[in-house]
Amino acid sequence: xxxxxxxxxxxxxxxxxxxxxxxxxxxxxxxxxxTNWQFRQVGTDEWLKATVPGTVHTDxxxxxxxxxxxxxxxxxxxxxxxxEDWEYKTTxxxxxxxxxxxxxxxxxxxxxxxxDLYLNGKLVKQTNNMFVGWTIPSKQYLKEGExxxxxxxxxxxxxxxxxxxxxxxxxxxxxxASDEKLSIFTRKAxxxxxxxWGPRFVTSGVWKPVSLKAWNSAKIENVQLVQKKLTDExxxxxxxxxxTAAMECEAILTVSSADHLxxxxxxxxxxxxxxxxxxxxxxxxxPKRWWPxxxxxxxxxxxxxxxxxxGEVCDQQDERMGLRTLEVINEPDSLGESFYVKVNGVPxxxxxxNVIPSDSFLPRVTRQKYEKMMDDAVTANxxxxxxxxxxxxxxxxxxxxxxxKGLLVWQDFMFACTLYPGDKDFLDNVRxxxxxxxxxxxxHPSLALWCGNNEIQVGFDNWGWEITYQYSDxxxxxxxxxxxxxxxxxxxxxxxxxxxxxxxxxxxxxxxxGKKEDFAKGDNHFWGVxxxxxxxxxxxxxxxxxxxxxxxQSFPSFKTLQKITKSEDLGLTTEVMNTHQKSYKGNKLxxxxxxxxxxxxxxxxxxxxxxxxxxxEGMKLAFEAQRRAMxxxxxxxxxxxxxxxxxxxxxxxxxxGEWKAMHYYTRxxxxxxxxxxxxxxxxxxxxxxxxxxxxxxxxxxxxxxxxNGKVLASQEKAVVVQPNKSDVYLALPSSDKYKNAFVKxxxxxxxxxxxxxxxxxxxxxxxxxxxxxxxxxxxxxxxxFEVKLTSDKLARYIFLQLDGEGYCxxxxxxxxxxxxxxxxxxxxxxxxxxxxxxxxxxxxxxxxYPQKS
Numbered sequence: 080x081x082x083x084x085x086x087x088x089x090x091x092x093x094x095x096x097x098x099x100x101x102x103x104x105x106x107x108x109x110x111x112x113x114t115n116w117q118f119r120q121v122g123t124d125e126w127l128k129a130t131v132p133g134t135v136h137t138d139x140x141x142x143x144x145x146x147x148x149x150x151x152x153x154x155x156x157x158x159x160x161x162x163e164d165w166e167y168k169t170t171x172x173x174x175x176x177x178x179x180x181x182x183x184x185x186x187x188x189x190x191x192x193x194x195d196l197y198l199n200g201k202l203v204k205q206t207n208n209m210f211v212g213w214t215i216p217s218k219q220y221l222k223e224g225e226x227x228x229x230x231x232x233x234x235x236x237x238x239x240x241x242x243x244x245x246x247x248x249x250x251x252x253x254x255x256a257s258d259e260k261l262s263i264f265t266r267k268a269x270x271x272x273x274x275x276w277g278p279r280f281v282t283s284g285v286w287k288p289v290s291l292k293a294w295n296s297a298k299i300e301n302v303q304l305v306q307k308k309l310t311d312e313x314x315x316x317x318x319x320x321x322x323t324a325a326m327e328c329e330a331i332l333t334v335s336s337a338d339h340l341x342x343x344x345x346x347x348x349x350x351x352x353x354x355x356x357x358x359x360x361x362x363x364x365x366p367k368r369w370w371p372x373x374x375x376x377x378x379x380x381x382x383x384x385x386x387x388x389x390g391e392v393c394d395q396q397d398e399r400m401g402l403r404t405l406e407v408i409n410e411p412d413s414l415g416e417s418f419y420v421k422v423n424g425v426p427x428x429x430x431x432x433n434v435i436p437s438d439s440f441l442p443r444v445t446r447q448k449y450e451k452m453m454d455d456a457v458t459a460n461x462x463x464x465x466x467x468x469x470x471x472x473x474x475x476x477x478x479x480x481x482x483x484k485g486l487l488v489w490q491d492f493m494f495a496c497t498l499y500p501g502d503k504d505f506l507d508n509v510r511x512x513x514x515x516x517x518x519x520x521x522x523h524p525s526l527a528l529w530c531g532n533n534e535i536q537v538g539f540d541n542w543g544w545e546i547t548y549q550y551s552d553x554x555x556x557x558x559x560x561x562x563x564x565x566x567x568x569x570x571x572x573x574x575x576x577x578x579x580x581x582x583x584x585x586x587x588x589x590x591x592x593g594k595k596e597d598f599a600k601g602d603n604h605f606w607g608v609x610x611x612x613x614x615x616x617x618x619x620x621x622x623x624x625x626x627x628x629x630x631x632q633s634f635p636s637f638k639t640l641q642k643i644t645k646s647e648d649l650g651l652t653t654e655v656m657n658t659h660q661k662s663y664k665g666n667k668l669x670x671x672x673x674x675x676x677x678x679x680x681x682x683x684x685x686x687x688x689x690x691x692x693x694x695x696e697g698m699k700l701a702f703e704a705q706r707r708a709m710x711x712x713x714x715x716x717x718x719x720x721x722x723x724x725x726x727x728x729x730x731x732x733x734x735x736g737e738w739k740a741m742h743y744y745t746r747x748x749x750x751x752x753x754x755x756x757x758x759x760x761x762x763x764x765x766x767x768x769x770x771x772x773x774x775x776x777x778x779x780x781x782x783x784x785x786x787n788g789k790v791l792a793s794q795e796k797a798v799v800v801q802p803n804k805s806d807v808y809l810a811l812p813s814s815d816k817y818k819n820a821f822v823k824x825x826x827x828x829x830x831x832x833x834x835x836x837x838x839x840x841x842x843x844x845x846x847x848x849x850x851x852x853x854x855x856x857x858x859x860x861x862x863x864f865e866v867k868l869t870s871d872k873l874a875r876y877i878f879l880q881l882d883g884e885g886y887c888x889x890x891x892x893x894x895x896x897x898x899x900x901x902x903x904x905x906x907x908x909x910x911x912x913x914x915x916x917x918x919x920x921x922x923x924x925x926x927x928y929p930q931k932s
Contacts, residue, residue, distance in 0.1 A: 106391045107294040108177050112169060112228065116285075121164035121231070132442040134191070134284040135165050135232070148439070149724050149734075150643050152658040154278045161236050161281035168229040173221050173291070180293035181325040183218040185228075189287030192267045193233040199226055208266040208508055209286070210472055210493060211515040217291070232283040239264040248554060251544040252497040254469070256661075263499050266508055269469040270436060275662045276719065276728040280439045287442075287474075296388035297324040297350055299396045303577075304382065304522050306402060307360070314366035314402050320357045322386060324350035330388045334361050337381040337397070350388075368423055369401030369524045370485060371462040373751050373770060377401065377485035379524070401482060401524025407582035409589075415599025418589070418625040419713035420463075420487070420527060426803065428706065428770055429487070429714035430749040431456065431463035432731065433628060436470040439723045446476050451736055452721060453480040459742060460749035463487040465627065465716050468533035469495035472516045481525035488525045489627075489716070491587070492516075492570055494532035498539070501561025506569055513573040521578040528582040529574050531566035534604065536586035541593060587627050595621070602714070604628035608697065609668070609729075614675065618701035619757075622708045629701060630718035631672070632665055633694035633741070634687045635725055635733035638880075642735070643725045649683050659726040666727065669693070676842045678928060685927040692843075692876050692924070695740035695891060698731075702748035703755045706768045709805045717745075740876075740891035747836075752800060754826045756781070756838040761813050763838065765824050767798070768805040775800040777828040779809055785820045786849050786873040788896030800826075813840075819847050821873070823895065837893055848875060848925050853894065855921060857912040863905035864915050870894045875924040882918040884908050894923070 116129040118138055127142045136157065139145045145160075146153050177183060185198070187206075190213060196204040198220035206213055239261050252260040256273025273279035292298075301321040308315040318334045330350050335343035344361040367378040378401065385395040406421040419426055437444045437452065456464060464481065466473055468491030481488050492513065499505070520526055538544065539562065545555050566585040574583040589601025592611075597603065603623035607613035609631055613621075618629075634640065640649060648655035651666050660666050673679055673686075673693050680686050698717060705715045722734040731742040752775065753768040765781055780795040798808045822838040839846065851874035856867045863885070868877065874894040879887050885907035894900055909915040 104392065105385075105395050107292060107298065107394050108174075108180065109290055109292040110171070110177075112171050112289045112291060114169070115171065116167060116169045118165060118167045121166055126168075129167055130442075131167070131169070131285045131289065132189075132287050134282040134286060134440045134442060135160060136280055136282055137440050137443065138284070148278070148280060151645065151648060151655045154280070154658060158279065162234050164234050164237075165232045165283050166229065167232070167285065168227065170225050170227050171291070173223055173226055175223050177291070177293035178218075178221065178223045180218075181295045182216060182298075183221055183291060183293045184298075185215040185217040186290045186292055187213040187215075187285070187287070188289070189285075190230070191232075191282055191284050191286045192235050192265060193238045195231040195233075197227075197229040197231070208512050209268060210266055210512045212287075218293075230285065235265050235267060235281055235283065236261055248550065249548050250498055250500075251538070251542075251548055254496055263497055264505075266493075266512055268436065268441075268471045269493065269495055270723065271439070273661070274469060276726065276730075277435070277661060277723045278439060278726075282440065284442075294325075294393060295391065296326070296328055296393045297322050297330055297355075297386050298394040299384065299386055300354075301518050302384045302396055302398060302522075303518070304398060304400050309366065309368075309402055309404060312365065314363040315360065316363065316400065316402075317358050317360045318382075318384060320355070320359065320384065320386070322350060322355045322357070324352055324355060326352050328388050330386050330393075332357060332359050333383075333385045333387070334359050335383045335385075337383050340380055363402070366402045369403040369482075371422055371427060371487050372457055372485035373460060373462055374422070374425070374427065374485075374772060377483060377524075379482060398522055399479070399482060400522065403524055405487075405527055407528050409582070409584065409601060414711060415624065416589070416601050417713075418601045419710075422487075425772060426710065426713065427462065428709050428803075429463040429625070429716065430706075430770075431461040431465065431486070431716050432720035432745075433465045433467045433716055433718045434470075434473075434720045435467055436723050437721055438734075441471065444474070448736070449474070449476045449480055452732075453477075453484050453486060455732055455736075455738070455742070456486055456720070457484050459746040460751065461486060461745075463489060463527065463714070463716060464720065465489035465491070467491055467495070467719075468493055468530070472520070475519075478520060478523045478525060482523050486525055487527040488523070489528055489530065490520065490526060491530045491533055494535065494565075496534050496538060498535065498544075498558050498562060499565060501558075501564050506564060509565065510569055510573065513570055514577060517573055517577045521581070526581070528584075529570070529578070530587050531570050531583070531585040533587060535562065535566070537588055537591050537604070541591050590623065592621065598623045601625065602627040604718075608701075612668070612671070615672075615697040615700050618697070619704045622705055622712050624712060625714040626701075626705055626712065627714065627716050628718045630729035631694045631697045632662065632669055632727055632729050633690045633739055634669075634727045635722070635730075635735075635739065636691075636737055637684045637687045639725050639733050639735055639737060640687065651683065651686065656727075659724075661726065661728075669727075672697070676844060677924075678844045680927040681929075682927075688878060688922065689924075689927060691740040692891060695744040698741050699744045699748055702745065703753065703757070706748070706753055707755055707757070707766045707805050709768065738890070740878075743890050743892070750834065752826070752828075752834055754779070754824045754834050754836045756822050756824045756836060758813055758838070758840070762810045763813055763822055764807045765809040766805055767800050767808050767826065769800050769802055772802050774802050775828055777826050780825045780827070781809055781811060782823045782825075783811075783817055783820055784823060784896070786847070786896070788872070791817065791820055798826075818845075821893075821895075837895070843875065843924060846875075848928075849873060850925055851894070851896075851923060853877075853921055853923070855916075855919075857916050857919075859912050860903070862903055863907055864903070864909065864912060866902040866904060866919075868894055868900045868902065868921070869898070870896060872896050878922040879904075880920040880922060881907075881915075882920070885915075 117126040118129040192209040194206045255262045256279040262272040303319040305317045341363040380400040382398040588604045590597035592605045602625040722730045725734040755766040783792040826834045849872040851870040851872045858865045885904045888903040
């Protein structure tokens with residue numbers, strides 16, 4: 080006995096040293112239930128093939144029962160679907176080995192939304208929240224061999240009508256594109272009911288994976304990794320296990336490194352039947368820190384956790400851990416009220432965008448699409464994305480990729496732009512939703528903060544709901560008490576209990592854009608440009624401490640529009656184009672702004688091209704003004720990154736993933752070092768803004784040239800760019816004779832890297848642009864094709880339009896006289912240079928102007 084004990088002890092020590100994650104195969108069994116599905120409209124006898132995960136709309140389309148919901152004005156023809164009930168069913172086999180397990184759980188990652196679940200004819204669950212997963216103990220309902228699962232989806236519209244009819248007031252759900260404002264009663268993606276950039280498709284279905292898991296003794300429900308200490312020498316982390324045990328038993332908990340980067344830790348524990356919460360602390364020597372994009376490696380530790388009972392590994396769970404400190408500093412200071420993010424002790428300027436769901440039909444968003452989204456963000460030098468509160472808590476894939484790529488996530492809870500009920504049933508439902516998603520997301524190092532809602536506080540204070548909806552003072556106070564119960568009590572309590580230490584605040588923005596003095600206070604959504612119809616130049620005047628929303632609309636590319644229309648639909652005022660424009664004054668307002676800065680083109684195709692330039696130039700002005708203002712301003716998150724369907728919107732990337740002009744501009748404006756020339760008080764001042772944590776030496780050169788390339792003035796200066804700072808490094812006098820000239824600024828680093836920017840002195844419509852002679856040479860290279868462009872005179876806004884697929888390394892750029900521009904075209908289907916040359920069209924702004932005789 081003594082010798083056996085010593086051998087066991089020795090083995091235990093070896094397991095600890097070498098980080099073995101488990102001593103035997105995991106005994107649990109899990110199968111997905113994604114096949115053999117059928118569905119029907121309740122009240123009919125026709126069962127059709129269904130896809131799970133999926134939605135009713137996509138299933139109807141794949142069966143040829145409806146046309147493409149995004150094509151032309153089909154949206155209007157498909158509103159009947161939301162008012163019907165739908166039934167889904169499948170059969171599946173349960174093996175003898177599964178039936179012999181202690182417990183079997185039916186697991187739904189997401190059901191949309193009011194669903195009755197039947198196993199072999201027995202009602203086992205009724206669901207009421209799209210945003211949570213559902214685990215149903217099911218062994219008693221199952222049998223060896225074939226089993227049947229049926230799901231009855233109630234119409235999310237009809238289900239809440241009775242509740243709404245009992246109210247003697249209307250909630251201010253202005254984005255709900257229906258006469259009956261019913262969306263607020265249902266915990267379902269708000270944008271499904273319509274928004275000012277998206278259609279109304281109120282979906283139903285099994286929208287996330289479904290599985291059956293059989294297990295013995297104990298299973299891991301959740302493991303929270305809590306960083307207790309972090310220095311350059313040591314990290315101390317506690318793994319808080321949440322387990323369910325089928326019976327009282329002895330167990331061994333293990334935390335180990337899949338990469339052998341720290342020593343494993345084990346603990347013998349006694350589990351009680353039911354829920355158990357137990358901590359296990361481990362240490363990492365000489366830890367590597369996780370950094371946001373642009374500042375260092377987003378290093379991740381692969382963690383394995385397991386529970387063992389009677390020599391059998393019952394369950395295991397893999398996690399990834401990023402070690403970093405993160406603080407959101409929101410406090411009074413000498414300038415007003417700060418709002419900035421500090422990572423690993425360093426204040427970091429946040430550069431990024433607001434993200435909406437990538438499709439109206441969420442199961443269609445593939446991992447490949449998420450990967451492209453994240454790569455597009457990283458390529459554009461972003462370090463933060465905001466998950467906006469009118470969509471969904473994103474998929475696990477989204478956060479995993481954000482962790483890998485160093486993209487911080489600002490996470491709203493799913494509430495936006497309206498007041499919500501305050502009854503016990505509603506609040507209990509929200510509490511379950513909040514707990515579920517806080518626990519699901521809290522281990523991600525990318526998660527920066529929790530925000531209670533989007534724009535509800537500022538809406539309550541400033542949008543005149545009490546007048547529009549004729550609220551009495553008593554009712555207004557009652558509705559605000561609902562607001563406080565939800566956003567100032569329930570949600571912060573959940574965050575404090577389940578994700579202690581993470582920053583939470585009730586509503587974004589803190590300050591309203593209507594008052595100039597509010598720009599010194601916290602974060603701001605500045606909608607003076609667009610909704611207020613302020614000129615783009617106001618971006619230089621209205622700079623907040625943190626800009627968490629602002630934007631300007633454009634159409635997607637003409638190529639994208641052709642995919643969803645007929646030729647007769649293409650125009651600024653056609654019925655189909657208006658269907659794909661959800662802002663109440665969108666197309667007209669784009670034209671209004673265009674008239675201020677550009678000559679209006681005659682063709683709609685040219686209008687789309689110039690409209691993208693308009694958006695890009697306006698947003699460039701804002702990005703640079705906000706970055707120049709650091710550290711007063713410490714963040715710029717524009718509205719919006721992406722689209723959920725092909726339409727005119729504020730996005731920089733359209734539904735099909737094609738970059739608009741704005742995204743190319745964003746990449747340059749968000750570069751780690753930005754050179755930014757600006758006219759101020761009769762001078763051209765050259766700012767250099769650096770987000771880097773080390774200084775950079777280089778040569779700064781400024782040239783003023785006319786449109787033919789003649790140098791009118793120049794200066795150069797050796798400079799040392801200071802880290803994490805914005806400053807003026809050079810200035811030269813402005814002059815009236817520069818009206819038809821431009822300033823080119825170049826910073827050449829000691830490592831021979833080159834950064835450039837150009838400043839014009841007049842709006843494009845007032846510039847006397849020459850007719851350039853553009854030459855193009857194409858060569859096949861390993862990465863695709865290399866396109867070399869030159870011009871004898873200034874060619875503004877070169878647009879390389881491909882009749883086919885391909886990604887341009889740059890586009891919508893100014894081709895300066897006498898200079899060569901080299902573009903790489905990758906991800907193409909073209910086989911040789913001659914084929915590409917036939918398929919490429921080179922357009923500049925002068926091509927949109929009437930030709931001079």
